[in-house]
Amino acid sequence: METTFIKEELLFRQLETAFENVVLEIARKEAVLVYAPKELVAPILLYAKEKLGYKSFSHLSCVDWIENDEFELVYILWSPETKINLFVKTRIERENPIMENTDTIWRQINTYQREIREMFGVEFPGFIGEKEFILEDWEEIPPMRRDFDTLDYVSETFDERPGREDKQDVRERIANRSGEEIPDFAKKYSRE
Amino acid sequence: MYNDNNAQTIVEYIKNFTRKNSLFMLAYGTGCGAIELPATLTSRYDAERLGVRGAATPRQADLLLITGYLSTKTLKRVIRVYEQMQDPKYVIGFGSCTINGGMYWDSYNTIKMLDKYIPVDVYINGCMPRPESVIAGFKELQRLISEGKADGATKYKENLDWYRENQKKVLKNWPLVEYNW
Amino acid sequence: MREKSTTIYLGPQHPGITGNMMVKLQLEGDTIVKAQTHVGYLHRAFEKLIERRNWMQTTTILCRFCVPEPDPPEAAFALAVEQIEGREVPERGKYLRSLVLELARIQSFMLWYAGQTGSAGLYTVGQWSVGDRNYVLDLFEELTGGRIYHMYIWPGGVRRDIPEGFEDKVLRTMDYIEKRLDDYDRMMFDSAIFQKRAQGVGIINKEKALEWGVVGAPLRGCGIAHDVRKDNPYDAYDKLDFQMGIFEGGDVWARALVRRFEFRQSISMVRQIIQNLPSGDYLNKMPNPMKWTIPAGSAYGKVESVRGEFGFYVVSDGSDKPRRVHAKGPAYVHGVSLLEDVLVGQNLADVSFIMNSLGVCPPEIER
Numbered sequence: 001m002e003t004t005f006i007k008e009e010l011l012f013r014q015l016e017t018a019f020e021n022v023v024l025e026i027a028r029k030e031a032v033l034v035y036a037p038k039e040l041v042a043p044i045l046l047y048a049k050e051k052l053g054y055k056s057f058s059h060l061s062c063v064d065w066i067e068n069d070e071f072e073l074v075y076i077l078w079s080p081e082t083k084i085n086l087f088v089k090t091r092i093e094r095e096n097p098i099m100e101n102t103d104t105i106w107r108q109i110n111t112y113q114r115e116i117r118e119m120f121g122v123e124f125p126g127f128i129g130e131k132e133f134i135l136e137d138w139e140e141i142p143p144m145r146r147d148f149d150t151l152d153y154v155s156e157t158f159d160e161r162p163g164r165e166d167k168q169d170v171r172e173r174i175a176n177r178s179g180e181e182i183p184d185f186a187k188k189y190s191r192e
Numbered sequence: 193m194y195n196d197n198n199a200q201t202i203v204e205y206i207k208n209f210t211r212k213n214s215l216f217m218l219a220y221g222t223g224c225g226a227i228e229l230p231a232t233l234t235s236r237y238d239a240e241r242l243g244v245r246g247a248a249t250p251r252q253a254d255l256l257l258i259t260g261y262l263s264t265k266t267l268k269r270v271i272r273v274y275e276q277m278q279d280p281k282y283v284i285g286f287g288s289c290t291i292n293g294g295m296y297w298d299s300y301n302t303i304k305m306l307d308k309y310i311p312v313d314v315y316i317n318g319c320m321p322r323p324e325s326v327i328a329g330f331k332e333l334q335r336l337i338s339e340g341k342a343d344g345a346t347k348y349k350e351n352l353d354w355y356r357e358n359q360k361k362v363l364k365n366w367p368l369v370e371y372n373w
Numbered sequence: 374m375r376e377k378s379t380t381i382y383l384g385p386q387h388p389g390i391t392g393n394m395m396v397k398l399q400l401e402g403d404t405i406v407k408a409q410t411h412v413g414y415l416h417r418a419f420e421k422l423i424e425r426r427n428w429m430q431t432t433t434i435l436c437r438f439c440v441p442e443p444d445p446p447e448a449a450f451a452l453a454v455e456q457i458e459g460r461e462v463p464e465r466g467k468y469l470r471s472l473v474l475e476l477a478r479i480q481s482f483m484l485w486y487a488g489q490t491g492s493a494g495l496y497t498v499g500q501w502s503v504g505d506r507n508y509v510l511d512l513f514e515e516l517t518g519g520r521i522y523h524m525y526i527w528p529g530g531v532r533r534d535i536p537e538g539f540e541d542k543v544l545r546t547m548d549y550i551e552k553r554l555d556d557y558d559r560m561m562f563d564s565a566i567f568q569k570r571a572q573g574v575g576i577i578n579k580e581k582a583l584e585w586g587v588v589g590a591p592l593r594g595c596g597i598a599h600d601v602r603k604d605n606p607y608d609a610y611d612k613l614d615f616q617m618g619i620f621e622g623g624d625v626w627a628r629a630l631v632r633r634f635e636f637r638q639s640i641s642m643v644r645q646i647i648q649n650l651p652s653g654d655y656l657n658k659m660p661n662p663m664k665w666t667i668p669a670g671s672a673y674g675k676v677e678s679v680r681g682e683f684g685f686y687v688v689s690d691g692s693d694k695p696r697r698v699h700a701k702g703p704a705y706v707h708g709v710s711l712l713e714d715v716l717v718g719q720n721l722a723d724v725s726f727i728m729n730s731l732g733v734c735p736p737e738i739e740r
Contacts, residue, residue, distance in 0.1 A: 006729055028456060030605060031672070056586045057262040059673065061686045061699040074686065076673050083604050108586040112707045134413035135301070135740045137365040143300055143421060150300040150421050157362060158304045161292040219388040223415065224440040224736060226392075227521055230487060235504030247390045266393060266414045269385050295433060298425060299418045320521055 007082050008032055011052065015189035018047055031085050038073075038090045038099060045075060053081045057105075060064065060112035062120050066146045068095045071122060075102075092122070101127040137139050204340065211254070211280055212337040213243040215330070218277070219251035222270060223260020225286045225320045246332050250276040255281040255333075258312075260320065261289040261302040262341060268363050274310050281345050282337070283331055285312040288319045295319065308358045311344030378406070381721070385414050389492055389725030392735035396712070400721060408716035410709050416739040420698055427693045428454070428528075429662035436522045438700055439737040441484050444477035445678035446685070446700065446737075447495045447526040452607055453674030453687040454528040458667050462608075463654040466530030471609040472646045473516070473525055474542075474676065475639045479550065480509040480680040488729040489629065490561050493570045499559045505553055508546050515539065530656035540647045547640050554636065562633065571626040574713055575727035578623050585711045588703050589681020590631045591731055597621030601677040612649070613642050625730040632679070664691045678703065680732030702737035709738060 008026045015024055015034060022044070023035040036044055048054040059076040068091075075088040092099055101124040103109040113124045114133040121142040141148050154160075175182050221229070232239045233246065247253040250273045262270060274283070274353035285306045288294035304314055313336060316329035336342040348355060361367055379572045384395035393414040399407040419438060423431050424633040435450050436443035448470060455462065462470075483506040487499030515536060517523040525532050561567050577587060582595050592599055602610040618634030620627040659665050669691040681703030687706045688697040708731070715727060 027670075027672075031456075056583050058586070058675075058682075059684055059686055059699070059701045061697070062673075063688050063697045074671070076684075076686065080604070082597060087671075087673070106586060107584050107710065108706060111705065124556065130409075132413075134416045136268075136413065137363075139364065146424070148300075148421075150418065150425070151298045153300045154304075157300075158293075160297070160304050161306060165323055218386070220386040220393075222393055223439060227440045230484070230499075230503045231507060231510070234500050236507045246388070250386065261415075261417055263414060263416050265416070266385065269414070274387055295437075296422075297415055299422055301416050301418050322520060 213335040216247035227261030394735040456672035594627035707731040708733035
C-alpha cells in the first residue's frame with residue numbers, strides 16, 4: 001500500500017520542512033490532513049497557494065465539537081497538478097470564537113465566512129460582508145451549534161397539524177379499511 | 193330584472209365558468225415542487241388546455257401556487273404577494289410540506305401548516321406531486337370555482353385578524369404595509 | 374442629459390430569476406453599476422436535520438439538496454461515506470451509478486436548454502426540450518420509482534438492479550434525444566438572436582475564475598481543463614471514453630458551447646455503460662440500517678454535476694448519526710459573490726440570461 005502514496009509523501013515532506021508546529025497525516029489516497037494552530041492557518045494557505053500549486057479553493061467548513069468546547073474549522077484545497085485534497089484543520093475555542101479573516105487569499109472564502117459567522121457565530125475580524133446571509137431576524141443562538149435544539153424551537157414557534165404526534169402505525173387500520181392483506185414480511189417492520 | 197333570482201344565478205354561473213377556465217398562475221417557484229411545473233406546462237401534460245398558464249406579476253394573476261415548504265423568510269414575501277393579487281384569487285398548496293410540514297417537520301425555518309397563514313383552496317399531496325396530480329388539483333379547483341366554493345379570499349378578508357395574529361407569531365420584524373381592500 | 378441612478382429589486386418573485394432568490398441592482402440607465410445578492414429564501418436547515426437522522430435516513434434528505442439534479446448530492450455523499458468506512462462498491466454498482474448520474478446530467482441539460490433560451494425570449498426550444506425530458510424521467514421512474522427524487526445511490530452501491538428490458542429502453546431514448554439535439558441546435562445556436570445575446574456577455578476570465586473558485590462548465594468555458602470525472606475519477610468514469618468540452622472566451626456563448634458538447638458526450642457515455650455493463654452484485658450491503666454506524670473520521674466526496682463540482686464534507690464521530698454534513702454546490706460558488714462581480718457593467722435584460730448560464734440554483738446555496 002505504501003508505494004501508492006508517492007505524491008502524498010512528497011507533499012507531506014514539503015509541508016513538514018516548511019512548518020514546524022503542525023501535525024500531518026496521510027488519511028487515504030489523495031487526501032492529506034494538516035492539523036495546525038489557528039495562527040498558522042493563513043501562512044499554510046498562502047504557502048500552498050504560492051509554492052505548492054493549490055491554485056483554487058474548494059471548501060471551508062466548521063464542525064462543532066461541543067464535548068471538547070471547540071469549533072473545528074476545515075479548509076479544503078485542491079491542486080490541479082497533483083490532484084490531492086489538502087485538509088487544513090484548526091481548532092478554536094467555543095466561547096467567543098474568533099478566526100483570522102482569509103478572504104484576501106481567495107475571494108471565494110467570503111461566502112463561506114458569511115455562512116459560518118451566521119450559522120456558528122464565529123467572528124472574522126476585518127471581514128467585510130453583509131451580516132445577514134441566509135436567516136432573517138434570527139434572535140436565538142446560531143442554529144447550527146449543537147446546543148440549539150431545533151425540535152424545541154419548532155414546538156415553541158410553529159403549530160403542527162394534529163395526527164403526527166402520536167406516531168402510531170396506521171398501516172394495519174388502513175389495510176383493514178380497504179380489505180388489503182399485509183404480507184408477513186411487511187409486518188415485521190412495524191413499530192413495536 | 194337584475195333582482196330576479198334566476199338572472200342572478202345565470203350571471204353567477206357565467207362568472208364562475210369564465211373564471212374557472214382562465215386561471216393565470218403566478219410564476220413564483222417558492223419551493224422544490226416548482227420543478228414539475230415546466231413539465232406540467234409543456235407538451236406532454238399541457239396544462240394550458242385547461243386554461244392554466246403563467247402570469248408574470250401578482251396583479252395579473254388569479255392563482256398562487258405554493259410549491260412546497262415555505263421558509264419564514266419566504267412566507268413574508270408570499271403574504272405580500274398574496275395581498276397584492278386582485279380578486280378573484282385562489283391558492284393551491286403543493287406537496288406534503290405545505291399540509292403538515294412533511295419531511296421538514298423538525299426544521300426550525302419552515303412553517304408546518306400553510307392554511308394558518310394564508311387561506312388554501314386546494315391541497316395537492318405528494319413529495320413531490322407528479323404532473324398528473326397537479327392537473328388533478330387544477331381540476332379540483334375548477335370544480336370548486338364552478339360550484340362557487342373557492343372562497344379563500346373572502347375568508348381571508350373576514351378573518352384577517354386571526355391570520356395576522358398567526359403571521360406575526362412567526363414573522364418577528366413586520367414592516368409590511370396594511371392594505372385596505 | 375444626466376443619467377439617473379435607480380435601484381431595482383429583482384426577485385424573489387420574478388419570472389426571470391432562476392429559483393427563489395433576489396438580486397438588488399443599482400442601475401444607471403440600464404447598465405448595472407452594483408449588484409447585491411440576497412439568498413436564504415429556501416433555507417430548510419438540511420444540515421441540522423441530517424444531524425438528527427441516522428445514516429440511512431439521510432438519503433431522503435440528500436436528493437432534495439438540489440432540485441434540478443438530485444443525483445449528484447447522493448453520489449457525493451455516498452463517496453464520502455465510502456471513503457470513511459472503506460466500503461467497496463461492486464463493479465456493477467459503479468456502472469449503474471454512472472448510468473444514473475449521466476441520465477441525470479442529460480435531463481438537467483434539457484432543463485438548461487429551456488432556461489437559457491427562455492431567458493433570451495426563444496420559447497420554442499424550451500417547449501421541446503422540457504417535453505422530451507419526460508422520456509428521461511420515465512426511465513428514472515422505471516428504475517427508481519420516482520420522477521425527480523430517486524434516492525437510488527446508497528453508500529455501497531445502488532438501491533436496486535435495473536429491471537428487465539431496461540437497456541433497450543435507454544438506448545431507444547438516447548437515439549431519440551440525439552435526433553432531437555439537431556433541432557434544438559438549429560433553434561438555439563443557429564439563431565442570430567441567441568448569438569447576439571450570448572457573445573461577449575457575462576465574461577469571466579481565467580484569473581477571475583481561479584480567484585473565485587469557479588467550477589464546471591463556466592470554468593471549462595474560459596479554457597481551463599478541469600472536470601472531477603477526469604481529475605479524480607469516481608465510479609466507472611475511469612473506464613469510460615469521453616472528452617471535456619473546452620472553449621475559450623469565458624462568455625455565455627462559450628459556456629453554451631461547452632454544454633452542447635458535453636450533452637453529446639453524456640449520450641455516448643450512456644451507450645458505453647449499457648454496452649459494458651458487468652454482471653454481478655449491485656450493492657455491497659450495509660448491516661441493519663437502523664444500527665448502522667460509521668467509524669470516526671472525515672472525508673470530502675465530490676462529483677461533477679452539470680453545473681460543476683458538487684462536494685460533501687462528511688464528519689462522523691463513530692455513532693449512528695452523522696456529526697456534520699456540509700454541502701458545497703456549484704451555485705454556492707457562482708450564485709453569491711461571483712454573481713455580484715460578474716453582473717457589474719452588464720445590461721438589466723441580461724441578468725437572468727447570465728444567471729442561467731452560470732447555473733445558479735438557490736436551493737443548493739442555502740440548503
